Every structure is written in structure tokens, then in C-alpha cells.
Amino acid sequence: MSDNKKVRMTYYPGCSSQGSARHLDESLRAVLPEMGVEIDDIADWNCCGASVGHIGGGQLPNLSLTGRNLAKARERGTQDVITGCAACYLNTHGGNEKIKADVKKKAQVNEALAAGDLKYDGDLKVRHVCEVLVNDVGVDKIKDRVKNPLTGLKVAGYVGCQTVRPFAQTQAGGEYDSYDDPNFLDDFTEACGATAVPFQNKTSCCGGSVAVMSPDRTLHLIKNILEEAKEAGADVISTPCPLCQTNVEMYQDQINAKYGTDYKIPVVFYSQLMAVAFGMDGDKDAALQRNTNASDKLDKLAKRGG
Amino acid sequence: MTAPLPNPGKKYDLDFARWVYDNVNGGDKMALCMQCGVCSGSCPIGTNMDHGPRKLFMMIRAGMQEAVMTSNTPANCTSCYRCVVRCPRSVPVTYILQDLLAKQAELGYRAKDSNENIAFAKSFWWSARAFGRTDERLVTAKYYWSFGPAEFWKRSMENLKIALGFIKKGRMHIGMPHSVKDKKGLKAILDKAREIESRG
């Protein structure tokens, strides 16, 4: 994307934007326009169904959730739909591809949508914000916007699973980075002037929804992530995924209790780092106040007011 | 509605594999499994599983329906998709496991570990259908409640600190749940979808 070119996209915030991942939503809304991505929310968007919707509600009702979101998004035209949430992306993109590829499914979804006076033809493209940043914006442009480099901040880039495993359902092949050893998050970190530490667990699972419903089964997974981040000397863990951010952050006390450790590692979104690096407001734009484990180092780097 | 098992009660049923191919989401792709084991070897909590996806697929082929329908393997899938992206035969393992879990519940099997998943999924769907959005607070509460008052209390207390921390940071709100505006339209769509699915 040339330097000052702007692009409009339809934004799907997802349910966590109103809860556990408000800081992702807030920081994205701050930094995206800085990088030339103007966003319009899907009007009256709904839940994506996440990874359990089809179990609770069935395959077609679950797919219809996506159908409704895309039908509403289509009202804004054919501009690309983007989301910052891994699960929202996985479901919406996957559902979209299914609707495109499967004539029968498409008809069934539209039959359901008709009950709400909606329809969707399968002519949208659903994308992840990170992919847009890599392919459309480009790391160089991110670098250009940095006014407040995060010099000295050591960041473990924890990509998580679903952000880079978007095409699981459709088999269309990866588009912006590898499934197992992606580099984009480290590239973002370095673009912001911080230091990316080596982190082999970058795509190890945090436990996902199982961690939410049954932490005992998965605490060791999070512990592994924390352990390596600590050994690597990371000041913060950066992640693009709402559920990863929440799981890795909120279970640290329980892990410490179970394993006798003393983790208190801040887990932030890459977009928060960008907001700080762009010299934007640490609270209003970077939403640092929403992290339960605050990073003193990052807080100090952040500008306030202005 | 899912077709009933071909020969329920039979320990080895040569028709079971066909049933899975035909009825489970992604099941037809399972036929391509060549038993390399990369899925089970990649699974984050595969050690929690009684069989793991690879062996479960082999059991399906061998017709071991009872063992498959009571396996805890589907319930321990974290949906990380690592198996899916690594599978050399492009088998959508995650989807198959997720749907097998649904089928276990639907056909009345009580698979080990699955009660939590089912309860959570039901609570989740309740919120999605009622409000069109996931209210993390209510989903969690309803989920805890599904195990009875004592368990509700126990789990709430264990996670109280987290909840309070989130409330303090504005990441868990107090008050009316967030909701779509057109709740009626959404419900109509979902109910219609369910009706279409039931007629098969």
C-alpha cells in the first residue's frame, strides 16, 4: 500500500470486544486508521459461534450465525471484512468459504436467513487484521508510523493457534505466514522498536475453550508458555488472540499455586504495543490500563494525555 | 437429524465406518487417514485422551462403535487445529472430533470428560441464541450452575479473583447483557436453521 493510501474495510469486533478483549478492540480502533485502514463496523453484528456453537446449537444454526454477520456486512458493499479475533476469523472465514463452495449449504443458510429478511451470496472476503497488516499495509509502513520506539522492551511473540490456522476448514492454503513457525508477530515487535526474543512456543496451544471450561486439564500448557517467556527474559508476552491473552494472563495465579512458581508476566496485544510505539495515549489508545498484569516498562514508555 | 447407528450394541460393526463417513462433519475425509499419527503426536492435551484422534479413526474403521461413542478423545480437543494443518492427507481432524462430540451427546452416549464440554457448549449457545452475543459473565455462570449449586459455588469461588480483576479493568461488565438489536430476527434465523437441519 503506498504511503498515504487509505482503504475502507468492514470491521467485525466480535463478542470479546465488549468483554475480556476490550483492549484489543480499543487499540485496533486507534492504530488501524493510523496505518490507513478505515473501518466501519458490521451493523448489529452477532456472535460467530466460536468453537462450541455447533455443539450447543447444531451445524446449520452455527453456520447461520456467520451467514447473518456476512449478510449484514454485505449491506456495506463488497469491501473486505476484517476481524482481530482469531475465533471470529476462523468461523467467519471458514463459514464464508463453506457457503461459497457448497451449493446446498448456501441454499440452506439463505433459507434460514430469509426468516430474518436477509440474504448472502458469498461474495465477500473475510480477513484477519494481522494478514491485512502483513499483506496490505506492510511492516515498513508500521515502522514508518513509529514515533516512540519501544527500545529495550523484550517481547515474546505468542501467536497462538487459530490466528495462523485460518484455512483449516477450506484447505485453501496459508496466505500470510506459516502454520507452525510464523514470523509476522516478531516482525511487528521489531517494527515497533522492541526486541523479539526467541520463542519456540509461539504456536503452542493455551488450551482454548477447554482452558475456560476446565482449567485443570490445560494449566500445564500455559505454564510451558510462561516458562519459556520467562527464561527468554521477556518483559511482556505479545499476542494477537483474545482467548490466548485472557487464558495466559488470568491463570497465572492458579499456575503459581499449583506449581509453586511466581509468574506475573504481562500479556498484551500487539496492537497495544503499536499504539504505544505510535506515540498514542497509553490508556485511551493503547488501553494498557485493562491488563491485569501491568508492565512497568511498557507503562513507562507509554505517552499519556496529549 | 443424525441417522441412528446402523447396528447399535454390536462391538465390531463393519458398517460403522460408513456411518461415520456419511454422518459426521468431515467424516468422509477421514477415509483418507493413513494412520501416520501426526495428529495425536501434535495434540496439546493428547495425553488426556484415551485414544487420540489417530487411533480413534482406526477404531472407527474397525467398527468399534461402542468404544468410539464413549471415548473422551473428542471432549479433549482444544480446537488448536495443529493436527489439521499438519495432516498429510488434509483430514479435518478438529471438525471431525467436534462433531463426534456432538453426535455422542445427540445419540445419548455419556462419553468421559464430555459433560463439561456439552454443558459449556449449551451455556454458550443459550447466550448466542438469546442475545446474539456471548456474554462471558453469563455463559460462565450458567455453565457453573449446570453442575448444581455446590459446584457453582466452588467454581465461582475459585475464579472469583479473576472475575473481580476483570471487572476492575472494565473487561467484565455489570448490568444488562450486550445484545443484538434485532433479537427477534436472529432467533427466527436460528430456529429456521434448526428446522432445516432436522428435516435432513
Added chain:
Amino acid sequence: MPVDGKEAGPASQTILVVGGGIAGISAALEAAETGHDVVLLEKGPSLGGRVSKLNRYFPKLCHPTCGLEINYQRIRKNPRLKVLTMCEPTNVAGSRGAFTVTVKRHPRFVNEKCTSCGDCAAATETMVPNPFNYGLDKVKAAYLPNEHAMPMRYVIAPEAIAEGEGDKLKAACKYGAVEPEQQEETFDLNVGAIIWATGWQPYDPNNLDVYSYSHSPDIITNVEMERLAAHDGPTQGKIVRPSNGEPAKKVALIQCAGSRDNNHLAYCSRICCLGSLKHAAYVREQYADAEVDIYYIDIRAHDKLESFYQKVKADPQVRFVKSKPGHIRVGEDGRPFIHGERTIDREVYDEPYDLIVLATGMQPSAVAGYTPQVGLVKDDYGFVVPKELEDNEGIFSCGVAAGPLDVSLSVQSATAAALKAVQAVRQSA
């Protein structure tokens, strides 16, 4: 012989063979020994192709240079066969009996006066990654491709010229063999039939990011293992950990590293199982206390090669683990760990090794290179097969260019292709 094609008439009797590996050499010799003029093009500085970089062949554990030597003797004795190195075709036009092939010749910076005395190597200070050893070590930028090179003639890497050493090297040569001024050039060949024997390249291990190839020097590929075990390799044949030079006594061989995988090479490369059996034998021959684990999906030891499987299996220090590993991570001590599920007993393992060898598959060179539009078709994998089986179009493929084959099968297909080419020129005579 109309090498430059000038005097060739409409029905040329010359057979062009593209690719100087074992398939191309065999096809060229069989045709030449049947009394036909043959031009053999090789894009590198020496004949021998992939097999010249192998330590030994399965199942006999004999050395490829042994058969190459016989073939080179045959070439030396046969005036009908003209070998052109540093040459590759860039275009093929025409039809049976009258093909016009455009050939690009890369500069060797050394002409035919070279006696292989080595004075240029002594004069250069530039070092380049040694292509013969897949870059596992470095070599002087003026170098003999290998000790068994054919032709036995030096080559100067463009890096030396770029470093400004051209005049110095020219001055160092007593025989007027160094020509720093050489440029890439193009010429046409008129030929009556063509055999496409462009062979293969190892599948890029960097595509297999779960196997962390780029994260540890102790994770190597099967072709690199061949160099590691070869007397003329970077370690004079000692199988050691590249990271620290210590003996590699606990070694893992991972099969289907890319092959039989929809995400990489959807076909089976056929040779890797047997190659790894051979690698197990290499390790066991060197260390009495070595342990070798072979991670596999199916051991594909077809026909009599089954006996090779059985005899390697008889060694209790070679374990066969039916499992496609999930991933490799590098441990704190730098040793790589393999993680996965043993399918036979469903144990999840996380096993450290001194050395891990990825049995990467064969990818046809045609995926990256030029393929003629006339007469040949490229399949989904990049293998090249003749368009029609019934009509003799005068252009054929053989060896791994045509499909994943072992050496015997490559030579078999090359011999068959030679017959087809002979038929083609005889029929259009």
C-alpha cells in the same frame, strides 16, 4: 557432427539428451553405442548429477562412482557422444527430425585447455559454499567440481570474478585456460530427437517448518547425510554432529519429510525409505554403540529390496518407529527433540537426538526449470511425460524427470527412452 547445428538438414539424426545425471548419461550412451550422434547437455560443471553426490547405493552399499567410472570410460571411448557442460536449454521448437533447441551456456571462466593442475585454486582467496557438499563446507572459488569430475576440469565461481580476481587467476594459469571475460551465451542446436532427463532437486526442508531445519545444524536432510558419510564430504566420511563435531551416536531418520503429504509432495518419492535404511547402516558401520530410530509411515522396500529392509531390521540397535513425528524442538543443550505419537503403542514421545536426518523427497527439477511445450506434458507434481504414448513425437523423458524412480529404474527408463529416440531418428531419416 553438427553441434552448432549449422550444417544440419531438415531431418537431423542427432539425439539431444538434456541432463547429465545417471539417467541422461545412460540414455546418451545407449543411443551413442547404437551408432547415433548424441549431444549431452549438463547445466553444471560436471556430469554425474545427484548420484555423484551419493555416498553409496542401496541395497549393495556400493559406491556410485564405481558405475559412473564405467560410464565415463564409455564416454571417453565414444567419439559419437559430445558432452556440453554448463549448458541448459531455454527453448525447444520444431518437431521430430527437426527440433531447434536454444541453449544457454553459463560461463565456466575456464576453457578446454584446462589440465586440472590446480594453479588457479592456489591463486584464489575467495571461498564459496561447496555445491558438491550442499554448502556444508566451503571451497576455493576456483575448484574442481569433485575428485571424480567429468570432465576433469576446473570451474571458477562467479564470486571470484566479482571479487576482481579474474586477471590474477588468468595470470596464474600456465595453459591459457582461464577466461574471466566469458559471458553467458546462447546458441541453437538442430536435433532429430530429444530425451529430457533433467532429474530432481531435494525438497526444500525450510518448507517443513515443524521440523525446525533452520533452527539447528544437527537437523540435516538425507542428501546432506550422504555427503556427511562420504569420504570426499565435509567430514571425510565421519558421521558427526555438525554443531560440535562430536560423533553422532543417537540418530533419528524421519521418513516422508515432505513426501506423501498433501501440503508438500503429494506423491511417494520411492527412494527415501531405502535411503534411510542405508543411512542406518552408515551409522551402525561407524559406531558400535550407536542407536538409530527410523520414524516411518510405511516402509516401502519393493521387490528384492525387501531383503535390505529385513537385514537392517535384524540389527537390534536400529528401531523402527511407526510414526510421523509432530514436530522437532531444540532443547536447552542444543540437542533437537522429536515429539510425536508412536502409533503401535500410542505412547507420546519427546526424544532427544545427536543428529536428525529428514528424508526429504525428490522434486522434479522441472518445477523450477524450463519444460518444452512441444511433445511433453508436465503433471501436477512437475513430472514430465510424453504427450502421446502411441505416436513417436521425437521427444521423451526419463529418470526422475519422468517420475520418482531409484537408480535402477532410472537407468531402465533411460534405456527405454534411448530406444524411442533411436526409433525417432531412424523413422525420420
Added chain:
Amino acid sequence: MTETATPTKPKKPGVYVCKGCGIGEAVDADALANVAKSEFRIQTTATQDACCSDEGVAAIKADVDAGTVDGVVVAACSHRVMADRFRFNGTPVVRANLREHVAWSQPPGEEDTEMLAADQVRMAITQVQLTLPPLPSQVQEYSRTLLVLGGGITGMTAAREAVKAGHPVILVEKTDQLGGWANKWAGRMPYRPPYRDVQDSGIAKLVEAVKADKDIDVKLDTRVVKTAGQPGAFTVTLSHGGQESVVNVGAVVVATGFRPYDATKLGHLGYGASPDIVTGVELEAMLKAGGELKRKSDGKPVKHIAFVQCAGSRDPDHLPYCSSVCCGVSIKQALQITKADAKASAYIVYEELRTPGTAEEFYRQAQEAGVIFMKGKATKVDAGAMQVSYTDELLGTEVPLAGLDMIVLATGMVPNSTDPDVPVVEPEKSEAQLKGDINPFSAIPVAGYKPGGAEGPTPPAMPHLDRIPEGGPILNLQYRQGPHIPVLADGFSDSHYICFPYETRRTGIYTAGPVRRPMDMAESAEDAAGAVMKAIQAIQGSKMGVSLHPRVGDLSFPKVGHEKCTKCRRCTVECPFGAIDEDETGRPIINPARCRRCGTCMGACPVQTITFDNYNPQMVNAMIEANEIPDEFSEKPRILVLACENDAYPALDMAGINREKWSPYVRTIPVRCLGSVTLQWVSTALQKGYDGIMLMGCKSGDDYQCHFVKGSAIAKERMSKVGETLKSLALEKERVTMAEVSIADSHRVPKVLNEFAELIGGLDPNPMKGF
């Protein structure tokens, strides 16, 4: 061929000493030229800055053209390089290796280095003086016709391919129709992109093409009674309806195919216990018949079918090898069944699923169609319950695959390297011929392990050596060495060489198709073309009187001095290629077109009366004697190394290229093959005063690497008898040894030489010096 004058040995060779590549710095080139002048009275000598330069070559050529010289010694680099530069219109050229073996491997300027160089020149001059430019031995009445034996896919393809290359064919088929097994096949595995679907066998079309081809003489209901002669001139006796006839052909392609493994030996797999337990071949016929697949027993449709893989194959009690095609065939059949009836369930019980190459796609197609693959060895088939019992390796439990409608045993391939319908002739001889000469199951070499020791791998038993395919000879060769085409240990008539798959041990006779190796139709067709290529070369070689592989184009051939021959028959026994017959008196008859010019006969002859024009016992004797042997007080021992020119000598060259150093006391003579080494050379050397003698050649025994099959093995055998010679001369037995050297031993070979030189240095000098 143009007629040339009867060649003679060079009377006035020229000697050209090169100073390039460090030779001039290492030795005194003028002194070497002087050796030629003073010791050999050579008129024309020259030193050159670089013999291989345009000027150098032009100078030699000028001398040849002017008739000043009639033989050339180029004292420069190894004969393995610059061969194309030093070709002077058939004039004998001998290369004295002053570069790799002197300048690059010895310290410059030293006395020993100079002595070595001088000896190199002496040997070369001696050799060129004794070289007779050979004349070809042409087969007088040669035939361009190919005999193809077997009218299946391989044989018919071979016939068509030969005709397309301009050679007529006699196609002999023992049954009353063309087509072979393929007539029964219901389609074939895919062999063209996209490699997905079952393809038509194409056999009908091929049969028509063969029948319509006027250059193919199809002889049905016909057998080969006997075969005599040599490439270019085989006389083959055919029998048809009791009538015998003789045809003359130039070469033979044997495409006798395979027979399915006898399923009646597979009782444990239920064969014979139920009509619904069938072999793959039987199922193929049922599928070919078309219509719905029904049980033989009661006509009910087949809904559940299981395939038992490796039924006999990969089984030490039956066939030790993998039959290669059975996985693909069962997949094809299962696919055909499931494609025809989507409700049918097909199970394939396998141990290792082998679909190499692009056949992997075919495997996926079958899976996609719902064919179910289960890993385990089927141990039992119960005909009553129609159950396949196997322990599923992936489940770790026995899985009862019961209530099946049909069970298919995927039986393997047995090569028709013998004819089951022909009685075994000369059983003793047959057995020796058909045993195969290697053990494919010999243990892999393991560090620290000695055979018989407690540690290390135990090679699996080799139960199959007595399991050669039963039957009589297919060609009934009228050869001294027996009627069979030799086979490998598994019974297939394949080449032992990896890089030369068509090198049979019976020149001019080439096997193709499943008689050579288990293979499918596409491979067989390709193999047929390959075999035809070699057959055409054999005809052409016989016409021109030149050798075939590996000494392609060699005009020399062995000649027997009958006046000296003692009829000991060693040459006829030891010839690896069966090239020598005997007449009724026991005199050897050499068939030059069968001969591969290795010289094994020459090495075998106890009276040195078998010679080649350009290579013979007398020549090498003279070379050995040409060297200067310093007296016993000089402390300069001499070691003679007779090195195989194919592996050991190149290894030495490469050691030189790597600038490795070795003992200056070594004098190396390349030999065609260690099999050509006669013990007389050893005794000549000992009598001349050499202190040590080493034969250097390739690995013998299992996994032998000899290009002439068993040259090094024969040499080893002969050398075991050298002790007596040494004893008679009162010499230590360590003085004569044999070293196994591979071509990849460039780093090791100097050590081998140096260790031997050290050992010899530790002995007293050979007392025969100066006698």
C-alpha cells in the same frame, strides 16, 4: 568397415614427456627422455611443456602423420583424462602416468621420485612395443532378427519396439493366443497423469497391432527346444505341434513373465476351504467378466470383501521378497468394487502399504471411495465364519473381520525364469546355476561386530535358496556352463548391478518384465523397450566385432594357442559370461560375441596361452621385468601393485588428485580385472626381485562390485594357492597379498600402500634380486 593392412606391433614408438602440471618440477623430463633413448633405443623422444596443449598434440600428430613413429608413449597424466586429445588414427597410444602417480603423490626432485618416473616410462614403452592393434572378430552370418520369447504385454511390446527400430521379430508364445495374463485383467493401474482412475488394459489393441505387423512373425503354441550360438548368430530350435524348426536370430529378449504363487500352499489363509476365498488373479477374472460381483458359493452379491495382502510374499516360509504390484492390484480391485457398488465395504489388510511414486494418488483415490485399510498380518482365515484373523498393529488388539462375503488372497509373483512345463534337466547343473551367487540377507556391516560374535545383528535366515522356481530351462542354452539364464537368489533373472540393470551374464540375451523383477504393466512395457535397446546393440556389436558393456567397443578378444592348450577347462569353467564352449575333445571354443573381454580366461590359463592382441600375459610379464630393481643393499624395496583399472586404479588417481602421498617404492600396473591376473605375473615379479606384490581390486562375495561378476572372487581363490610358490622360493607369505579397494577409497588407498610398504620394509630384501 574398411579393410586395413594386417597390423603389427609398433617398431618405432615415440616417447613424449610432459613437463606440465608440476611434472617438470618433480622430475627431470630430459632424463626420462634419455631413459627411452639409452635403454630402449627410441629414436623419437621429446619433452613438452604440456602434451595436451594444441601445440603438444600437433607435434605428436605430425610425427605420426609423417610415419616417424608408429606408436606413442605419452608420459604425462593418467589415461583416465585427456583420452580424446591423444587419439591418433588407431596408432597404439600408451600413457605413462607421471602426474597422478608421480608428480602429485611424491616429493619433487628426490631420487626415489625420479626412479619411479623412469620405471613408469619403461613400463609404458614396453607395453606399447608389445601392443598389437586388434582387428575385430566379426560374426560372419549375422542376423538382424530378434527372438522374443513370451507373448504377454512385455513380449508384445518388445516386438513392436524392435520393429519400430527397424528389426524384424520372431515372437514365440507357448499358448495358443497372444496377450498373456493381461487377457484376464479387468483394467490396469493408472500410469499416466493424473494417476487416479483404473485404466483399460489396452491388451486387445496391442494384440491387434502385433498381429497386423508384417515384421513380427508370431509363433503360437511354440516352444524353444534349444538355443546355441552367440549374439548375431544364435540358432534357436523351435517346436510346434511336435515339429521342430530352426531359426537364426541376432539376439533374444526373454519375456516369459510370471506365475502367481501357488495358493494351495496357503492353507492357513483358507485357500481351498471355501469357493469364496479366492486369489487376486481369480478375482480379476470375475471382475473382467463384468456385471455384479457375486459369491461363487451362493450367487449372493458381495457387500463385504477383504483383501489379504502379502499372501505368500514377504514371508520366509514362502516368498522372501515383496511382489511389488499386489498393493496396487488390490487397491484397483477394491476401487472397482466400491465404484460399482457404493454400499460395498472393502477392507485391505496390509503390513506395509506399498504404493510408491505417483501410485500414492491411486491409494488416496481408493480411500476416498471408502476402501478401508487395516494394518496387520493376517494369521488365519476361517472359511466357516468367513473371517480374517489379524492383530491390528494400530489398535493393539485382535480385530475379527467376520461375516465377509468374499476373501481375496493377494498372492505374489513367481518369475518364469524356469519353465514349469519343462522337466528339470541336469538337476545338479541347474541347481548350481539357479542358486544365485549372493546372499541378499547377509548382515549389514556393524562397527565392533565380528561374525559369530555375541554382539551385533543376526542376519535373518535365508530359507529361499532352495526355492528357485521349479521347472526346466526356458532357452535350453547349449552352453558349457549350463542351459539356464543365471538368476539372483530370489529366482528372478535380474542384473546384480544397480547402475546397469540390463547386464545379464549371457551376452545377447536380455530379460524383461516380471521374469526380471516384479513389475506392473507400465513398467513391463518400458522394460521391454530397454531390453530391445540392448538387444539391438548386441546385434550391432556382433556385426562390428566389438565388445558390449562394459568394455564397449573393445576390438580385442581372447585367442587360444591351441598348440599349448592342455584342455584343463579352467577357462571354460571360470568365464563369468559362459562365452567359452568346448569341442568334443575338450578344447576351448571362444565365442567372441559372447565375450566381454575381462580376461578371466587369460588369468585362468595355467600355460598362459590365452591372449588378447593388446593385453596378454607376456606383455605384463615384460612390463614387470622392464622395471629397474635396485640391489639388496640399496634399501629401496620394490612393490608391484596389480590394480583393477575400474576401481582401484581410479582411486589411486584420485588420491593423486587430492595430493595424497604414498610410498615411492610402489610400481602400479592397471589390469582389466583381477580375474585376468595370472599367477605367473606374481612369480615373475618374485623372481625379478620385487619384495612385495599386492593385488588391488573390488569387493567380492555378497554385494560384489566386480564389473565382470566375479573377477575379484576368482583372484582371491587363485591367490590362496600362491603360498606354494612362495614356499618353493623360500619367501615369506606376507610378501604377496590382496587388498580390497573401492573406487571411493582415495583417502584410504595411500594408507593401504604405505602399510604394506612398511611391512615389506620390515622384511629382508627379496633374495632373488640380481639373479
